[in-house]
Amino acid sequence: MSSTTDTTAAAGARPQIVGxxxxxxxxxxxxxxxKVISGFGRGSKELGIPTANLPVDASLTPWIADAKSGVxxxxxxxxxxxxxxxxxxxDNITFPSASSSSSPSSSSSSPxxxxxxxxxxxxxxxxxxxxxxxxxxxxxxHVLHRFAADFYDSxxxxxxxxxxxxxxxxxxxxxxxxxINLDCRVARASLDRDAWRPAGASPEGAEWLVKxx
Numbered sequence: 001m002s003s004t005t006d007t008t009a010a011a012g013a014r015p016q017i018v019g020x021x022x023x024x025x026x027x028x029x030x031x032x033x034x035k036v037i038s039g040f041g042r043g044s045k046e047l048g049i050p051t052a053n054l055p056v057d058a059s060l061t062p063w064i065a066d067a068k069s070g071v072x073x074x075x076x077x078x079x080x081x082x083x084x085x086x087x088x089x090x091d092n093i094t095f096p097s098a099s100s101s102s103s104p105s106s107s108s109s110s111p112x113x114x115x116x117x118x119x120x121x122x123x124x125x126x127x128x129x130x131x132x133x134x135x136x137x138x139x140x141x142h143v144l145h146r147f148a149a150d151f152y153d154s155x156x157x158x159x160x161x162x163x164x165x166x167x168x169x170x171x172x173x174x175x176x177x178x179x180i181n182l183d184c185r186v187a188r189a190s191l192d193r194d195a196w197r198p199a200g201a202s203p204e205g206a207e208w209l210v211k212x213x
Contacts, residue, residue: 014182016189018073019162023195029074029202030160032061032139036152039140046173049180050147051140052076054156056126064139069127073187074161075198076122076143077209078154085148090118117157117210119198120145123187124158130169131176144184155213159205161196 019025032054039053058065080087124141128134141158164183170176190196198206 014165014186016186018164018186018190019196021193021195024161024201027063028161028163029205030063030067031158031205031208032064032160033155033157034060036154036156038152039138047177047180049142049177049184051125051142052151052156054139054141054158056137056139064126067126068163068166069137070166071123071125071164071183072160072162073121073123073164073183073190075119075159075191075209076141077117077119077157077159078143078151079117079156079213080151080154084151084154086118086145086151088118089145090120116212119209121188121191122158123164123183124160125167127167130167131173142180142184144188157209159198159202159209161201162190 034054034057036052037055039051056064078090121144122141123144124139126137126139128137129140141156164186168179170179194200198209
């Protein structure tokens, strides 16, 4: 039986780390990609938590039709234009030569072309957001990095590694924001384990994240 880290702030509190220490379990990892589109315009304005939206299209992402609505976490890879102020941010996943048997690694110190994909931790919501009573299902990604400008139309790839919680309604906007901030902390803590870094969680997925377009 694999060991699972069960860290809670207090009795009855939500877990601060989710998933077994050994790494993601089925059905993860899951993949999703597309160009960033305009969303509802609430992330930055009302919540102070900017999000990037991807189309929810079962013909492009078959698994999403049956996916449970709620909050997921993993990694986002962004192909930012050279003119973007954050074009050189993020981790660079490097791969060994064909003669090497070692696994891909993640490094922020390796030089990276501005046309390459940059990898960031992320937390995302798939669902209807009951607080706002949306009638259209959405996929809203909060990349855990501070960006100086929007990146609409940039190509984004997502490697989902785990599920944080089901979506829920809230009595107030403040309660919603508090829960989202906790989601972010849970995602960061859960990913901060060797078996949950891109190459450790899914070598093939890590390679896919940064594969040239």
